[in-house]
Amino acid sequence: MGIIFISTANSSSSQRWLTSAAAAQPRYAEQVVMAWKSRTRSLQVFDTELSADTVEWCPVPSSHNILACGTYQLHKGAGEDDATPSRTGRLYLFEFQHDGLTSPPLTELQRIDTAAILDLKWCHVPVSGKALLGMAAATGELQLYSLLDTQEGSRSVQTLSSIEVGAGRLALSLDWSTGRMDSSDIRVVCSDSAGCVSVISLAEGNLTALSQWKAHDFEAWISAFSYWDVQQVYSGGDDCKLKGWDLRVDPSCPTFTSKKHSMGVCSIHSSPHREHILATGSYDEHVLLWDGRNMRQPLSESAMGGGVWRLKWHPTNQHLLLAACMHNDFHILNCQQVLEGGGGACPVAASYILHNSLAYGADWSQLSLDKPASCSPTAAEPKEIDTESRGHLRIQYESPTASFDTSLEDDAGGYIPECVAVAPTAPAAGNALDPEADSPSLSCLLASCSFYDHMLHVWRWDWTPDEAQQLC
Structure with missing residues (x-):
């Protein structure tokens, strides 16, 4: 892959955040591959207290700095006679302001206790x-919130409308028909734990059910629109099937059924940049890229080393795909070769490895960042370690209260000093992004969350195609 540097720092006992600015030695992961430099850096970590499973940056231009995070907590019955679990959640609303290195960039604006999200x-x-x-709530409801300006000059969300997709079931996913910024005939598709898919319209702030059908034998983990033809809907279920649906005809008959995934299909995202291109992920730990005109065989199959819970195409760069890989962290795939007809697996352009639990929620922000961040002048010179004897690096969090500490350990439990480097390995052929085809540099803001350690991370990815550039 390349070279990875990691350093850590502790937060104060009264605060649930961690920033590279607040630390004497900033935490970051850095990779150098062939003719380009790629670095992921943690900006802030927030303890959500309940298990975090979804994060979403607002795509509306006036609110690109707004981030929402949802949590899901299962409470088992108190006794043997009480076998029915309860599920609670919390909706967080944050504002991102990266004014400098003296304060955490993420500010909590609001928290609302809800059903599990x-x-x-x-x-x-x-x-x-x-x-x-x-x-999408565990009560089987699709709930709608409106983002408002407060009298105090802040922002908050307020309940606008809700609709029940089915009693005694969980709403599992949703997608809007507006992926290509089309504001006409706004609809939402929602999947649920009974294996059903629902299509719902939005008019004058009200949600109205248009259709619902049984799509899968077990949980329908994911549903999504084709952003290029919003009469086309895709769904994936725990029955290991990926299906397509035409809303203009009887939904009891899918337009296709694919069994190319060997386990439950849990992520689908239509490309907003390339017509017919679809990305799917599964518990089988693979990302498949498809041409919607031929769903018999995928264009590409990429092994991710963990179940692929969420996939997100970059909002402006058509070649980049973000994957939340459950037991194997978060990765950014470079799909350029595949999308240009070259085939093969999509190489990993960058990875974010600082979570210590199931990688569930992930999203790109459209907020503009400054030029690629320079290395901190306080960072220590890295020392190489033997990857054969020390194993991979991992972050361990402990959060018995509102505060948390961080530490680095190897597989044997030994402490690894701050700011160490993993010896580089030979890069795989084709890993480099093409400087001619892509922008000369990228500075992206992202958010991700992990489940059992209830952590929300905000981080940045900087890419510079400069063969002569040296590590900081």
């Missing part, structure tokens, strides 16, 4: 001048 998605376009947030 399975998925969050912002409508891609404003509705009546407002940004709208959809929530």
Whole structure:
């Protein structure tokens, strides 16, 4: 892969955040591959207290600095006679302001205790001048929130509308039909634990059910629109099937059924940049890229080393795909070769490895960042360690209270000093992004969350195609 540097620092006991600015030695992971430099750096970590499973940056231009995070907590029955579990959640709203290195960039604006949240998605376009947030809840409801300005000059969300997709079931996912910024005939597709898919319209702030059908034998983990033809809907279920549906005909008959995934299909995202291109992920630990005109065989199959719970295409760069890989961290795939007809697996352009639990929620921000961040002048010179004897690096969090500490350990439990480097390995052929085809540099802001350690991370990815550039 390349070279990885990691350093850590502790937060104060009264604060639940960690920033590279607050630390004497900033935490970051850095990779150098062939003719380009790629670095992921943690900016802040927030303890969500309940298990975090979904994060979404607002895509509406006036609110690109707004981040929503949803949590899901299962409470088992107190006794043997009480076998029915309860599920609670919390919706967080944050504002990102990266003014410098003296304060954490993420500010909590609001928290709302809710039913357990399975998925969050912002409508891609404003509705009546407002940004709208959809929530798939464990009560079987699709809930809609409106982002408002407060009298104090802040921002908050307020309940706008809700609709029940089915009693005694969990709403598992949702997607808006507005992926290509089309504000006409706004609809939402929602999947649930009974294996059903529902299509719901939005008009004058009200949600109205248009259709619902049985799509899968078990949980329908994911549903999504084709952003190029919103009469086309895709769904994936725990029955290991990926299906397509045409809303203009009888939904009891899918347009296709694929069994190319060997386990439950849990992520689908239509490309907003390339017509017919679809990305899917599964518990089988593979990402498949498809041409929607031929669903018999995928264009590409990439092994990720963990179940692929969420996939997100980059909002402006058509070649980049973000994957949340459950037991194997978060990765950014470079799909350029595949999308240009070259085939093969999509190489990993960058990885974020600082979570210590199931990688569930992940999203790109459209907020503009400054030029690629320079290395901190306080960073220590890295020392190489033997990867054969020390194993991979991992972060361990402990959060018995509102505060948390961080430490680095190897597989044997030994402490690894701050700011160490993993000896580089030979890069795989084709890993480099093409400087001619891509922008000369990228500075991306991202958010990710992990489940059992209830952590939200905000981080940046900097890429520079400079063969002569040296490590800081």
